[in-house]
Amino acid sequence: MTTKTYAASESTPRQRGGIPEPIANLPAPSRSVGIAILFALWAAVFFASLFAPPLLDDADATHSNAARHILSSGDWVTLYVNGIRYLEKAPLPYWIDAVSFKLFGFTAFAAHLPQSIAVFLLALLGYLWASKAYNPRTGLYTGVAVLTSAGVFLFTRVFIPEIWLSLFLATALYAFLQSLEQGKSHAYLMWTSLALAVLTKGLIAPVFIFGTGVVYLALTGEYRQWRRLKPFTGFLLFLATAAPWHILAGLRNPDGFLNGHPHGFFWFYFVNEHFLRFLGKRYPVDYNKLPGYLFWSLHLVWLFPWALFTPLLFAGVRRRVSTILAPTYAARTALLLALYSALVLLFFSFSTNQEYYTFPAYLPLLMLIAAALTRAESTYSEEKSSRRWITFAHAALTVIGVAAAIALFIGLWRSRHLPFVPDIGELLAHRGVGDYTLSMSHLFDLTDSSFAALRLPAALAAIAFAFGPAIAWFLRTKRRHLAATSAIALTSATFLVAAHIALIRFGPMLSSETMAAKITDLRSTRAISPDTKLMLYGDQSYGSSIAFYLGEQLPLVEGVSSSMIFGSSFPDAPKIFLTNANLLATWGTGPRKLLFVPLERRDNLDLVLPVSRQIVLAETSGKALITDRPLDNR
Template identity: 25%
Template sequence: MSERWKTAPVRLGVGWADIAVLVLGLLVLTCGLGGYGFYEPHEGHFAGVAREMLLRNDWVTPTLNGAPYLNKPPLLYWLIATSTKLFGFNEFAARLPVALAGWLGAVVAWKWARELWNPTAGRMAAAMLCMAAGWFLFTHQILIDVLLASLLLASYYCLWRFLWEPRRWRYCLALYGLLGLCILTKGPVGLFFPVLSWVGLALNRRSFASFQKARLVLGAGVILAVILPWVVAVERANPGFLKYFLLNENLSRIADVRWPPDYAVSKVSALGYLAVAGIWGIPWTLLLPQALSSAWQDWQQGRSPEATWSQRRRSEGMLLLTIAAAAPLLLFLPMSSRLVYYSLPALPPVILLCAGWWSRCREPGQRQGQRSLGWVFALLGLVVGTGAFWLPRLVVNLPELANIAGLHFTAAFLLLALGASWLVAGVLLLARWPYRALVGLCLGLSLVWATVANGFATTEAVRSSRQLIAAADPRLGLETLWVFEGSRELGAAGAMSYYLDRRGGHPLAEVPGATRTAPLPPGWARGRAETAYRTVMVLTDGGVNRLPPVFPGPAPAYATNRRQLQEFWDSTRPVVFVTDFLRQPNDPQDPLDLNLPISAKEPLQVVGPRQLYGNAAAQEHWEQSCASRGQATAECSGRI
């Protein structure tokens, strides 16, 4: 047996400092999760599907707004549904799994960094990842990418441990189990990055013997055991799912011909993609030159014939982290379908490299880098701090933000706090107190992110339907039919359905006109055990920007058209119509009244960019509700 396999890593104890850092990271990542409505369409999509899994007691077929929604694997849906089962139908429960996934990613970073360098590096890695701009922002939004990034980081760690300790079966089984979970999170792309990293390590060793020792048959069995039960079940329940998912959601997305296309606001140019990747790592991307230089030295040191076992092990860790950081950037860079958050899996490996340098920056060979970083932080702190006196005025003049109260003060406070923390960190680095600089920087960033979480609530009316439905639904009642003008993604309608029925469904006896055997009236879907829940009708011919997705199977019950909308509008049933909040305000081909029913009058309610119109029956309900509260109709209508 080679000498390489004979030495075991030293066991490292866990101290109070480690626990304090991890607890602080958890507090930061969960701060304010339930304080603002779902940002639509993306958060409404994930929370809505998870909610309907509970309402229908169907954990196989993802369903949104009462119909199958087959564009994502189920792992995040399952996690949100489990959290909702425990904590109720609310925003905190829906966002908690993503925040916990981000925190577990920080735990993996803590463990890996302390094994690569020292316990101090572990604490720094956990703190730096939790404080990174992208990690904080995307743990406060329901998207897949933080979960995927954490699973990928854990799979890289298990791969590294398995290659250096091949007799430890737990790392082998964990690696393959994590790969299966990556597939259940994002699809086949979840397998690509770890395999690419493994190949890179084999090329570095100039030997593919690691694949021969990798128990690939066992690994394939573990991966299939993780993914196959759901894949078989969902294909049986929804024939054509696999073809649709592999072609439309994977190959067509790569070629940028996926339907419906992604919003232009989420797409970026190649240079913009690299810039956004740097923004997600702020402020730690500022020390990327020092981190890469340090990683290069570690890698070179491990390739020396005189290198110790520990140095060789660290060297391969540096290579693995570098590949893991570069792969998401290089893979999506040439694709026109790249979205702003596709680079997020590169962030944890980058943070690990940065933590490795910072934990050793007091060593003689790193002092010049420490001094340079001190000047960068100090100068940028001055620039950002002075920006508090002029930048907020530009922000509040943006049309979509002009009516948000308190935004000017929030923006100014953020810039002052961020600038001050950077300036103090720069001064401490120049004084050769790097550990104190990092502590001060993390405490300052904690204050900044707490303010940002509060700012999400400030801008809620722009991207969430929560305020609109909270104001309007009590005045309209269960018999009211809600119709949405539509948008390119169904998540906005899913969020409206969520807010119309937060109690978890209704007995059939409460549904106007419902029986056990007859089809439910429009605007309702059947749940479990003789229950039903409210849905939102969605226009399918509302314009080229609002054509809904087309999944395998029959047409969804929520689909309607302008002719049917007019029939609803002219009926005696109360009907309300909500305009698309994502329309371009100055587009002459898409005026605000493009899809309004004939005889629609002034809106009953206006919240941000959404306008709510009612037919004659809905207006009567509205007026009666206002009168019962002692309010004139004009007082309880209008803009919020």
């Protein structure tokens, strides 16, 4: 790897007023090589993971269904899921996915490609911004940290808008800072990015940007440069970009007597989905709030392994208080990122939340950590605090790695004689999965008996954790800082690849694509007649991947829940909602019935429909496809 060397030693501090500061140009790859490194890492971790598993049930396939409906209906204003209005979401991520489906077909690859590209763009933005504000090595560390952090990887496995929101908000922040220096062009970039963020996630975007900007301008005194932000023409550009969709959505989904419904888009989207959601009074109430200690401590997991270097942010903080408002680009960047991160974290600590809601703070936090790490590397030989906290981070990572490796090796040893079972869902301990409302809850299902299906990813992760942290620590003691940090990144990247292999093994449990394939096969072989009626038991989210892969609107038995409630109450909503009484009245009569039953509803169905009247055609991970009569002889 070629590098540009600007100093004789990585550990020689530059003096400014007697205070050691990081070397401005530490040895680092050139810009072209740095971007190539980021691209290669992205391709290995993110692009390679686009092809499997299939779309997962719940949010992943539900949101993909909304994007698919755009193409099938030609309606780019009102989102629909299974024929029902889906008014709680801003449209831009669905527009982007609709274009991807148009280009690449209705596949998991097409559904997740836009998010994967957004991850690379976020890493690239972090690389360029940090390189400009600090030095090329900090830029490289920032980009690499984005691509190897556990939270960034985990929360882009499904189709949710947080990665796009993070990209647009980070771009708006960068353009805000640049516009104070250079004016016009960056100011308009800021307003455009903010508008795109609004079209991605709603009014939370201006709350974060304006809140951060006002405090920043007040603290730095740069409010005198307010004209450079182009507040009047920029705001007009913002409205021209963000307002048309909101106006059209309101006109097509009006309040009151115009549609026979007491509430329409404006109330539901702005009042219900913004203000009432923040207060925990949203209708329907289907969101949890993480306990405070978990909300804050889990960020050590989401930013792992780089969160272990967080103490470096506070090392020598007294010394840097006097320079935090210094008129340097690095100081202004640090202040802006700190204010923005604090606002995002504090906002969601009060609001109802899911684990991934604070995703927009990941890049700013990682950039600050990367800057602190680079600073500590440059003063490693001279400052005890730098050595102490870097040593602490490596010790913690090594202990975590050894513990993880031991646990994985124990699991491999205990499962050495157990057969490989492709359907890992049959081996899990299903404990009240229907009550899970947090995205990580399914981790509690894993049992020893299921470990045999995870031998390959477990072995890969065990090897990475057993050797990677120790090698990184050894390199650090030799003052080979760039190599040491690179070893940490490679360890994390290897673990993420292993994690994705494990996710593929969980595919049969988390996705119902195999059921869609079974239905397609039954139709193609004429084992069922064309007039067969396919239904889902329970909320559409339980089998949303079936609707996506078949491209059909499916009746739901006892399925008016969660995201379906508001849209189903419109007078023109399709009559897709059936009751248990409807099912019993038609079961075994008229056209054949096919019923998909998720694991979460098997017991409920058995109480309503005797097992003797169920003919199981397929079963995987506790999910079943049943019919009301034997298959046709044809």
